[in-house]
Amino acid sequence: MSLSAEIIAVGTEILLGEITNTDAVTVAQALSELGINAYYQTVVGDNPERLRECILAAKKRADIIITTGGLGPTFDDLTKQVAAEAFGKKLVLSEEALKKIEGYFEQLGRKMTDNNARQAYLPEGCTLLENDWGTAPGCAIEDGGKILIMLPGPPRECIPMVKYRMMPYLQKLSDSQLVSHGIHIYGMGESEVESKISSFAETMENPTLAPYAKDGEVLLRVTGKAQTEKEADAITRPVIAKVEEILGDVVYGVDVPSLHAAAFEVLREKKLTLSTAESCTGGLCAKLITDIPGSSEVFFGGICAYQNEIKTRLLGIAPSLIEEHGVVSREVAEALARAACEKFGTDAGIGVTGYADPSSGDEKNPGGTVYVAVTLCGKTVSSKIYQPRGRELAKSRAAQEAFNLLRREARKL
């Protein structure tokens, strides 16, 4: 299958810069996973002539058109009308869609207004793509070998619609099934990852192996293609194992949402508890760990000790230690990690101290230098990072380093 696709986002609010077109990212990633080539993305306002022009241009160039937005109940929602016309179809009432919308309002205990019923008019002969996350149904129409799929605009609806409606619909077109897994890597740059796996990856055609660099991490996407999902999944497994073997411990997880979530999982599995003592990251480590549902199983709490006096008074860091090594030092980071464990009575503690701001720093430690330490069951390890490209970036990089140390040490237990 070597199909091509285009994405058209419909919405004046995108043209005005009021919202970011994140739906395009959602759809593009899905197309990419499916092995469908996308050559254009377009954004057009709630204007029927310009939308028609866009759809007709896309229909000439691509096999598949995906639209996002313009399916709602108000009069500026006109994607269905314009798309149906461009594909030579009429809009007809879908009883199935209507029932679903009525049910939605019943469940909320609200009366359905007439304009909501408008959403149940769909192009004749279309495939209904049920929307379980909002009121506006999606649909797919075909004409002369060309396919148009319409998805709702709000990301909360678009994201699941892509995953549970669009992807299965497009997979049916193909005689093969795709399965994709993400291998998450921290602590090795993209070019090093590439060079290490190149001899092995270059000869591979199925599954494919593609690297993406993002936020100080590398993601390797392994995509297998086969007759069934099970077979497709099966051929990715030896590749994942091989990559893990080659790269070793820099692989922090497969199909995991983040480094801190991976660290959290190891702690939860081993029934280990965690606390934090942060200076320059100012609560970021605590914030990240508490973003995870169920974090209270593992996380007891943290102290953000921004001033030296607080480090001493609340965490018992000796003023002489600060004086001898400087407050931004490996020694103080390690003392903070140990103090967290003691103060909170946890198995693990994270300690962070540094100069997050690029304009701060001293002779020994320029702005962007952060020391990170982890104490686990009495043993303390530490690390230094340097990220002078901005305050928030340095904080975020330091938190990643802390969670990576924590994950690595906890795995050894």
Place this chain on the structure above:
Amino acid sequence: MSLSAEIIAVGTEILLGEITNTDAVTVAQALSELGINAYYQTVVGDNPERLRECILAAKKRADIIITTGGLGPTFDDLTKQVAAEAFGKKLVLSEEALKKIEGYFEQLGRKMTDNNARQAYLPEGCTLLENDWGTAPGCAIEDGGKILIMLPGPPRECIPMVKYRMMPYLQKLSDSQLVSHGIHIYGMGESEVESKISSFAETMENPTLAPYAKDGEVLLRVTGKAQTEKEADAITRPVIAKVEEILGDVVYGVDVPSLHAAAFEVLREKKLTLSTAESCTGGLCAKLITDIPGSSEVFFGGICAYQNEIKTRLLGIAPSLIEEHGVVSREVAEALARAACEKFGTDAGIGVTGYADPSSGDEKNPGGTVYVAVTLCGKTVSSKIYQPRGRELAKSRAAQEAFNLLRREARKL
């Protein structure tokens, strides 16, 4: 001036869904401020034929084309070549641009490679748009009344290039100058803001007043147009004053980056110090305040007390208080705020307790309920929020509420 513009983003990584096209938002907002209508946005890969097609289509439809991306030193950076050709120009070496690039490398103490010199080749007769934030210069070319402006893709370069190069360039085309200010509002919904200012705003033509809703806040953008910047600014001032008079204390600032930055500024001005005692927000308030450069002037530190036992042991919250009112209660939030002040010895303290996760909660307080309190110079105020649409959203909404209480109370002193 009623010009029209189109935005073309060049980059295969956007088509693959690897990065979000945030440059389009930056450019679109700027065009919107300038009163230039944008009818289309396009994304195209690093492919000369398709890029040429996009530029030619845009040239037919619009007066102004803005491209982002594809100006770098590598061979897949081809925006300049293709755009120059589409506008009937040759690329010639710009000595000015070359000097600038050489200077950039000299400053870094690195040797400039030959491919970097490629970036100094610009379309003949173009206006150089100097890039002080990276190596690839931007430029503007004109042909038959049509204008094409090329900007670098990395947001760290694109954002300042839009503000300091593109906007002044486009303003020169106009015989009038625009000045825009943002009035930031928290604690009142968009529709209420609109209805309150409608009688006053509807008759207005210059300046214009446009509302935007975002992340629980409303932004009112006031844009004045006049012969000079000074005059344009002057006519916005009475409008800002009038809006502040009508809306009162829900206006938290004009041209300020965020609610927590506004709260921080009031504290800094009045030389007040701050600490935090957070439960469900898990360090988010501390994280936000420490994102602000210079935060150590105001912020002493915080305790994230995730477990009840920690609330008692580290912050002295009486177990009887927790038992009587429940840990998620106004009383415990207020006790936390007071405890922060005492523990850290600060003038102000933030206390937060709640059920951030939608799936958590009890009979009295469903998931998404958070109590927020602020103690300032001995006086404690508190507030309750309900945001059941997600863990991170509830945390973020609670932090906003805390900083708003803090700002409001500190202003009274």
